[in-house]
Amino acid sequence: MAAAVTAAAAGCRVTVLEHRERACKKLLATGNGRCNMTNLHMDPETCYRGGIPGFASAVTAQVTVGETLDFFASMGIPVRNRDGYIYPRSGQASSVADTLILEAERLGVRICCGLHVRAVEKVKDGFSVTAVRTGEPSSREGKSPETAYSCRRVILSAGGKAAPSSGSDGSGYELARSLGHRIIPPLPALVQLVCRGKLFRQLAGIRTEGGVTLFADGAPAAEDRGELQLTEYGISGIPVFQVSRFASVSLSKGQKVTVRLDFLPEFTEEETAAFLKTRRAQLASREGQDFLTGVLPRKLGCVLMSLAGISLSDPASVIPDRKLELLKEQLKGFSAEITGTKSFDQAQVCCGGAAVDQVDPLTMESLEVPGLYLTGELLDIDGICGGYNLQWAWSTGISAGRSAANSLKRTVADQ
Numbered sequence: 001m002a003a004a005v006t007a008a009a010a011g012c013r014v015t016v017l018e019h020r021e022r023a024c025k026k027l028l029a030t031g032n033g034r035c036n037m038t039n040l041h042m043d044p045e046t047c048y049r050g051g052i053p054g055f056a057s058a059v060t061a062q063v064t065v066g067e068t069l070d071f072f073a074s075m076g077i078p079v080r081n082r083d084g085y086i087y088p089r090s091g092q093a094s095s096v097a098d099t100l101i102l103e104a105e106r107l108g109v110r111i112c113c114g115l116h117v118r119a120v121e122k123v124k125d126g127f128s129v130t131a132v133r134t135g136e137p138s139s140r141e142g143k144s145p146e147t148a149y150s151c152r153r154v155i156l157s158a159g160g161k162a163a164p165s166s167g168s169d170g171s172g173y174e175l176a177r178s179l180g181h182r183i184i185p186p187l188p189a190l191v192q193l194v195c196r197g198k199l200f201r202q203l204a205g206i207r208t209e210g211g212v213t214l215f216a217d218g219a220p221a222a223e224d225r226g227e228l229q230l231t232e233y234g235i236s237g238i239p240v241f242q243v244s245r246f247a248s249v250s251l252s253k254g255q256k257v258t259v260r261l262d263f264l265p266e267f268t269e270e271e272t273a274a275f276l277k278t279r280r281a282q283l284a285s286r287e288g289q290d291f292l293t294g295v296l297p298r299k300l301g302c303v304l305m306s307l308a309g310i311s312l313s314d315p316a317s318v319i320p321d322r323k324l325e326l327l328k329e330q331l332k333g334f335s336a337e338i339t340g341t342k343s344f345d346q347a348q349v350c351c352g353g354a355a356v357d358q359v360d361p362l363t364m365e366s367l368e369v370p371g372l373y374l375t376g377e378l379l380d381i382d383g384i385c386g387g388y389n390l391q392w393a394w395s396t397g398i399s400a401g402r403s404a405a406n407s408l409k410r411t412v413a414d415q
């Protein structure tokens, strides 16, 4: 939609083909319905993963966060800044979706919903796009009537495979592949991690500040810190999402993936040991089950005490140094094996997608098929949590819309 609005504003006649019942469906779910549109802290080399070095930087330098904010301001969306995390002033993701649609309609963009694009073919002077109406019996099997569209330029903005109920069912990969683009196998990213062991059933429902370090075959692969969520299947929460794509990739390579959770990330090992000793002296008569009450959620404290072999009913004064040391290890280095990730259904984005070495980062034009542009999550770039994935969609969309319009103008001028 960002591409459509940009191309239409530059004077192009634009048609959007959308197979869901409305455009911008996924946007409605973003940021828990509040839409974390972008982020003022932009370091493309660390905020984007995948692709090839420099690609995300080149794209986000073409269409910056500032230009994106101007783009939305010009449509009537002022924003709210929460420590650099940008939301629409309204606090409603639906207002971003509605505004994009209103602006597209104002500019004369034809938005055709309920049309599944099944094929895009390069023909002389442009493309032939074949779509079938969705919702009709057997529409995906090819029995319903097809509509063919002729156009001079195609912008492929079909998303990835994450949250397919919002429309991104992975069919964009097949369209890109049919046009000669290599697809890096997509995997869930920004997703919950499933851990081995029944212990997590006891921990379900706990939220606590902590650090997470991910290891692949024993080597550190990623780390983050923030509010951890412990669930009956494993771990979730923003820091887990941030490291999850590395778990996905390592698991797909058959590597052994483990995590180490640090429940006291503000303390070093030595500080934790000293803290526990002081606490034992200070709270000498307190029963084991409440020794960590006030430091951690009580349920978590009890589980860690038990793992360290400490009685939950004896007073703290009798905890031997050796067990206090084991408790420190549980607090600073609670380990679990990752057996998998939750599925694409639960993932916020996916990693993998159309290889970016076949796309020009200055225009988003395909290097394989002139006149074809690729944007957003369809590409082999995934952002961290915090508005970076939508910024990727805006930057690539605006860039593609602008480049397609410019190249069309040049072609028309040459004729």
Ligand SMILES: Cc1cc2nc3c(=O)[nH]c(=O)nc-3n(C[C@H](O)[C@H](O)[C@H](O)COP(=O)(O)OP(=O)(O)OC[C@H]3O[C@@H](n4cnc5c(N)ncnc54)[C@H](O)[C@@H]3O)c2cc1C
Binding pocket: 017, 018, 019, 020, 023, 024, 025, 026, 027, 029, 030, 031, 032, 035, 036, 037, 038, 115, 116, 117, 118, 157, 158, 159, 160, 162, 163, 166, 167, 168, 169, 170, 171, 172, 347, 348, 349, 375, 376, 377, 378, 386, 387, 388, 389, 390, 391, 393
């Ligand atoms: C629950 C959730 C919360 C999120 N929150 C945030 C957030 O707060 N901030 C952030 O930055 N990112 C967030 N994201 C990620 C972000 O929404 C996506 O990265 C972004 O929407 C990708 O944009 P896109 O245009 O590439 O693809 P999409 O938004 O997926 O759009 C692709 C469109 O193409 C249509 N389509 C696909 N194939 C076809 C076809 N063959 N024919 C016709 N139409 C087709 C789809 O129906 C869809 O409308 C969130 C994602 C989820 C799932």
